[in-house]
Amino acid sequence: MKRTVEMISPSIILLLLVSLPALALGAELNVEKLKYPKLNEIVMPEVQEITLPNGMTVMLVEDHELPLVKMKALIRAGTVYEPTGMAGLTEMFGEAWRTGGTASWTGDEIDEILESIGATIEGGIGEGSATLSANTMTESFDQVLDIFREILMTPVFSEDKVDLARTRLSSIVSRRNDEPMSILMREYRKLIYGPASPYARQYEYEGLNKLAREDMLEFHGRYFHPNAVILGVWGDFKTSDMKKKLEQSFAEWNSADIDYPEVAEVDLTLRPSVNYAEKKDIEQCFVLTGHLCMRLDDPDYPEFYVMSEILGGGWTSRIFKKVRTELGLAYGAGGGLMSRYDYPGPFYTFCSTKFASTHQAISAMLDEVKRIRETEVTDAELALAKESYLNSFAFNFDSVGKILSRLMTYRYHGYPPDFLQKTRAAIENVTKQDVLRVARERLHPDKLVILAVGDAERFDKPLSSFGAVTTLDISIPEPGEAVPEPTEASAEKGDEIMQKALAAMGGAERVLSLNSISSVLTASMSTPAGDMTIDMTLVLVYPDRFRLDMQTPMGAVVQTLDGDSGWMSTPQGVMALQGSQAAELKKMVRFELFSVLKAFVRGEAEIQYLGDTQLDGHDVFELLVSLGDDASSRMFVDKKDYTIVGNSRRANTMEGPAEITEILSDFRDVEGLKVSFASAQRAGDKEVSSSSISEFKINPEVDLSIFAKPE
């Protein structure tokens, strides 16, 4: 862009000429030549810290700029203490805590009082702590403190507000697959921490339906004591007055011994995997790659911070420059450490890109991760990362609330109060060699957990080019379908029953010697076009090859699974199964009776005893079989002779997700194995098909080429 001099008024030209030492002639800007005055000193506010007689820690800062007072209490009562089998308790607590009222006021009364004075009090429970915050104009502080205190000490969780919380949380469950980003975040946490971890645990309709007001009262009674509280107050008050007020206010709250359950350490073993969650109604693939990495107090953190800024932090990072600026593949692209004070966070890279550039964008990110482990970063990159951090340091101190909140957080997690200053000092000393060392030691591009949310049919290259793909089931279980969490007793009894069932079905040795089976059967099923009888042959080569040939009235139909992929042949031609169809078929094969028994013998199946029930007139034990990565089914074992007489599993059918139950009968001995020759299948309560076997072979010779997709 050229501007002619005529467009600028003469007085400005004069101004430019006399007073532009920093600018070269011709309006060329050289920012390196700008000279800056000394930065005014950061004035640290005085933080008064006291411990009340009942053990409550109080931190106070006066700040009279605005006529406001703010409060924040941190209470040691996080999701990590949620009892097993009660996922959703802390979320429901957080919803109903403030709305459910206290000994003196109903929640609705609190709403009215606070809003009439323009104040807010809001609370919630996070992974590591509960938080209650307040904001009020100075003149109303006493009134707000009264309510704040009662919400802390005597919440009553009124039944109607617990119900409201249940309704709201159920609605949140129902909406959790609407936005790709929320699928990505949630499923990624489950992948790296495991689905049962307090850092990834997900609540379901069923669990919400079971939670009651008493559970919240009990949780409150157990953890909410003054010695578990750090209270910060800042704003427009006199410290000496505030001390007195708080002492009086909390005088009747007594300390108590709190028995904290042990929180399991995060297992840092890296388990690489490539995962896919299908979402077809969007226009971009949302991707996370990464692995568990470190906590903020890790000795490598300062070096790692500098490295991750160069790699993925903001405008100037390598990933941003490559994926966004240079290739134009994404609007959002970057990476870094999800930093956590109390448990290890992952290192990650993220982008979202149109489906047709999914593979290209992931590859570009991974190349950058590999590259930063190969050679030292440049002097300029190092200087930029360090100077950005050091020069923006003042922003850590631009509000009293920010400063006090940080100190409270440090204290809560047992970090030194000068943790920030120590980090700064360490960052000042980071060298290029440190960056390379930390990249080599702490980044593991060969052990990444990759998750892509999108429509695989529209990807430029299949995700399997990054490794074997697991398709995640993100469907939302209706009540009754949620998998309960195991307890020691249920696992022990489940194991015992399963051992007996294994013996009844032929024994460990016989089951392990099974390499393949084949059978000829006749199935009758009801279809929209009327009842239909179909002859079929089935071949299964353990663990993951399967072929079903069907003679249908429309012609021959073949359905095949060959490892992770599959295909289908109909009179219309041959087509590959979609990712989700192949995954569904693979699940079916994994839950075939003898597949499950093999997994059990090898210690790969987790069994839980769920209770006694009835199946088709038999008294049975109901077992839950979990095969890892979220897959599970129920198995029914006859109480009399421990024959496995049925199983039930949630599956995606043509009509949508349904609970499919299979009832087995006509057991015969085939070379030492107990094999069912007749079965019936139900979807929900409705019988949809039945089949009978006319021929069953153990370890037949199988030509593996029958599984390969015909060209």
Added chain:
Amino acid sequence: MLCAWRKRSNLAFLLAVLALFVLASPVLGGTFEDLENEVVEKVLPNGLKVILLPRPVAPVVSMATYANVGSSDEHTGITGLAHIFEHMAFKGTESIGTKDYKKEEEAIRKVDQAFLALKAERNKRHLASPEKLEKLEQAFKQAQDEAAEYVVSNQLGEVLEKQGAAGLNAYTSFDQTVYHYSLPSNKLELWAAVEADRFTNPVLREFYKETSVIREERRMGIESSPNGKLFEEALAAAYKAHPYHVLVIGHMSDLESITREEARAWFRKYYCGSNLTACVVGDVNPKTAMSLLEKHLARIPSGERPVPVETVEPAQLGLKRINVEDPAQPFLAMAYHKPDANDPDNATYEVITTLMGQGRTSRLYKRLVKEDKLALAAGCMSLGEKYPGLFIYFALPNKDKTTAENEAVILEEIERLKTEPVSEDELNGVKTRKKAEFINSLDSNMGLAINLANFENLTGSWRNMFRQLEQIESVAAEDIQRVAKKCFVKKNCTIAEIVKPESE
């Protein structure tokens, strides 16, 4: 324009999408005379207005450059251009971001030519020759690769971040384009020098790569989001003439065809001194700071303030209903045409917004969320300030509840607004909440900088930021009834909802 990626809860994510459509709404003013008297202003010879507010809380300073141009200044064929230019303003200048500007300029010219040739062939549509297209695409790619040789990637961001810039970003709305970040306060001159340079000699380098990034932004924010899709359809239905008809991001096909020359013309027309306001809030000495700012910002060329949009949205002739089919859970939006921010009734609309849709005692929250348990969230908001905009009620139905049930209750509450005067207690509560909201808004340098610039441009003076409380204070129960009767009528309404796809 930079996407920060962070952890969000499901609901927060949904609402964040909504927030995309809420423009920075004016906050209230009151009797904060001391603060008002601290403000220093000056119009530079090129017409650019500088507004300074010293706030020595910490040694930092926040700056906002407000360009009085937004997507409502676009027309068919160049939708999305205001936002494209916003992105381009981060690409550097003749001195920042280049290895050799002379040679780069030549290379960029070749990229332009190659794109025009490609575009001409593409415009033949069915008659275009596939071989020729391939060749032209090759040539276009090669020209871009050659121009890339001279680029120092993202240098503008580097220069600023190295000196400690925080929150470097910008946004474009219907009514304005705002560039903002914060610095340690001793680096104020860096901002002034770079800002002057980028609005005097911007180089729109890597233009066609950046429009590709913006197409991804559209795919992410609109096409992969049920609520994004809904709002795009709702606006298109609500406006037939006025440019508020189109979302800021623009149409995909325009993002594929807009040329660099069109963006340059946009810059020349809208980025002259008289169309810009620079706001600085933080730890600065007003006297020395003003002369420092003047030294640099006065370089920006002067020019005539562009003519505003003259198209007026005609009165609506009847209820409009829009369905967006999506497998997501339902969403309901009910949009009524309302006057612009300078209408004498503006404060009444603000009061209605709080009364009906903000906070736990607001009428919609009480009815829909607490009592009838029909909605997970419900509220209202306004869209568009410079020209007559929309007043939008929205509800996210709870599981197994419908948009129809929510709509019925919203209509009931609207009816109540028209027929029953608001009690004194309830009205006072609303006014108190507005006051608290205003005081809390004074806590942030950047919030203040953007608000001052907004008031200066949208209402004619930054001083109106301090007048808002008085205006809110003067709203009476009768005003609410009168405005509700005028605005919230069926004929003036567009109802948009997410529904399950027909085939499922």
